[in-house]
Amino acid sequence: MLRFTEMMNGAGLTVDVNSSIKYKTPFQEILLLETEAFGKMLVLDGAVQTTEKDEFIYHEMIVHVPLFTLGRDVEKVLVIGGGDGGTVREALKHNPSKVDMVEIDREVVELCKKEFPEIASGLDDERVSIFFEDGREFIKGKKGEYDAVIIDCSDPVGPSAVLFSEEFYKDVKNALKSDGVVVTQSESPFAQFDAFKVVISNLKKVFSVVRPYLAFIPTYPSGMWSFTFASDSKDPLSVSPQELAERLSSFEKNKGRLKYYNLEIHYGAFAIPNFVIDKLNK
Amino acid sequence: MLRFTEMMNGAGLTVDVNSSIKYKTPFQEILLLETEAFGKMLVLDGAVQTTEKDEFIYHEMIVHVPLFTLGRDVEKVLVIGGGDGGTVREALKHNPSKVDMVEIDREVVELCKKEFPEIASGLDDERVSIFFEDGREFIKGKKGEYDAVIIDCSDPVGPSAVLFSEEFYKDVKNALKSDGVVVTQSESPFAQFDAFKVVISNLKKVFSVVRPYLAFIPTYPSGMWSFTFASDSKDPLSVSPQELAERLSSFEKNKGRLKYYNLEIHYGAFAIPNFVIDKLNK
Structure with missing residues (x-):
């Protein structure tokens, strides 16, 4: 049998x-x-992006933490990257009126529609518009348009590098409504600490609330993966458990039970080990 | 360069x-x-046991969750397995009067003292007695002797298999004081679900409080690792944050700051994703 290895x-x-x-x-x-272990697996430039077996972890965690924090009806969501469609699929569960997705590589989207139909299932929804453009350019000049911006990008090399910059985050802030929320995948604090730190320090230059959180993603480097939430008015840790329980319960009535995210995970994901905190504060 | 791979x-x-x-x-x-990535690495029967770079995660999480839950002076601790010494090193930070360690393989201990001196540093402490015996036999007939039993065993194949049985857990309960606590490593809920489930269901036959918890261990299968706490009188989630903060603060004054475990991790580690809960309840 053949083997594939992603080394870092x-x-x-x-x-x-x-x-x-x-x-x-x-x-x-x-x-x-x-x-054998994960079903179909999508690899871009040598880095595992998504697999049939564990994709739900990444996609649920990048979407539901910010959208349950928003705490009101979601009108318009912008997904930057996310060519496999999993983030759009999860965002649609919050009944937005519109989802814009900006993905630079049309061929990734075409391939995922064909090879990962369960992940890409939302991409043909009539509320979804896909723009095959550079996300960095797309967002420039947008004003107060989105409730949430979800940055579902690849590692900060190649086309995704600009999506980790302070200037980009400023444009994201302009594109958000005043109570809007942004989340970005922020690499592995264990295996890619420098990139993780860049995200947090750049977001802190732009937003008043910046909170990294963690999830177990078996197919990503080290398995310890991070996302970072940012906003000027919302805080995932200020949502009361009673309120979140109500939001989750009405969500589940319509959309069913999620596979990773739940009330305890919402708060527990923000528990950051000392070695990460200490390295950030150095 | 050579490469080592542990497949499961x-x-x-x-x-x-x-x-x-x-x-x-x-x-x-x-x-x-x-x-290259983890410094020295100890592998037993093909399975990675410990590495210089990430051993602190496993050893802190198997020791400090139960001992901070105990919430009183620790007198006598029993470690079953744990031949590398890391669990004993962490347990000694709680100032017990005595630590018994039962490890079946003398050669593992000798090798770790020589090759992993920072991990094995507590093994020569005068409060520590090492018994080179079968842990299953050692514990039989012990009555009300220990404040905590820590089961730091390898996978449930070979010599460790009996350390996952109901009969063994009954002997552990007998060996504990009435308010004592036990913890065992309980495999990866993602990669070794059946073994994880066996631990929980067997512990539930013997103890009234049984709580699995998770930690990121980059060198273990899938990176999503579990431990399970059990007791008849203590519950890690019933410790108030105020009380735990006081315990941690006086601990840190004497022993310094830990590298993984902290107050948020104590509670956050018990957040279990839905797919694990749902599979357990099936």
Whole structure:
């Protein structure tokens, strides 16, 4: 059997592979693997992006923490990146009137619609508009338009690097309504600490509330993955458990039970180990 | 450069290796690796046990959650397994009068004293007695002797299998004082769900309070690792944050700040994702 390994600084994930197909787009190299352990796996420029078996963790955690924190009807959501569609699928569960998704690589979206129909299921929803553009350019000049901006980007190399900059976060803030919320995936505090720190320090230059949180993602480097929430008026830790329980209960009545996110996870994900806190404060 | 890979059901960790030495003991095969990413790494029968870089996570989480829950002076602690010494090192920070460690494989202990002196640092402490015996036999017939029993065993194959049984947990209960606490490592709910479930269901047959909790361990299968706390009178989630903050503050005055465990982690570690809860309840 073939094996695929993604190494980073001397360590990484190895998976047994039944078959693989390689594509080259103008932006990146796509590898589509059929794996023993995780079902189909999407790899971009050598980095695992999503798998059938554990994608729900990343997509639930990047969407539901900020949208349950928002605490009111969601009108308009912007997803930057997120070509596989999982983030749009989860965002639609909050009944927004409109979701804009800006993905630079059309071929990723086309491939995911074909190969990952369960993940991409929301992309053909009539409330969803997909813009095949550079997210950095798309957001410039937008004013007070979105309730939530979700930055579902790849590592800060290549086309995603600008999505970690202070200037970009300023444009995100302008694009948000005054009580809006933003979240970005923020790499692994264990395996990619420098990138994690850049996100937090740049967000702190722009937003008054900045809160990193963690989730177990078995197919990402080290398995310890982070997201960072930011806002000028909302705070995920200021939502009362009673209120969150009510929001969750009415959500579940319509959309069913989620697979990762729940009330305890909402708060527990913000527990950050001392070694991460201490390294951030250095 | 050489590489070492630990595969489990089609997925696993790969590390770049500078050098390796293999030993064969009467109980298992030991591999000692010098790795790029994690420093020295101890592998038993092909399974990564401990590494210089991330050992603090496992050892702090298996010790401090139960001992801060105990909430009183710790007199006597029993560690079953734990041949590398890291669990004993952390337990000694709670100033017990005595720590018994029962490890079946003398050669693991000898090797760790030589190769992992920072992990094994407590093993020569005068309060520590090491018994090179089968933990299952050692505990039989003990009555009300220990404040805490910490089961720091390897996977439930080979010599450790009996340490996951109801009969063993009954003997552990007998060996505990009436307000005593027990904790066991309980495998990965993501990668080894069946073993995780066996621990919880067997502990529930013996103890009235049984609470699994999670930690990020980058070198263990899937990175999502679990421990399970059990007791007949103590509950980690019933400790008030005020009380725990006081305990932690006086601990830190004497022993310094820990690297993983803190107040938020104490509670947050008990947040279990829905897919784990739902699979347990099936």
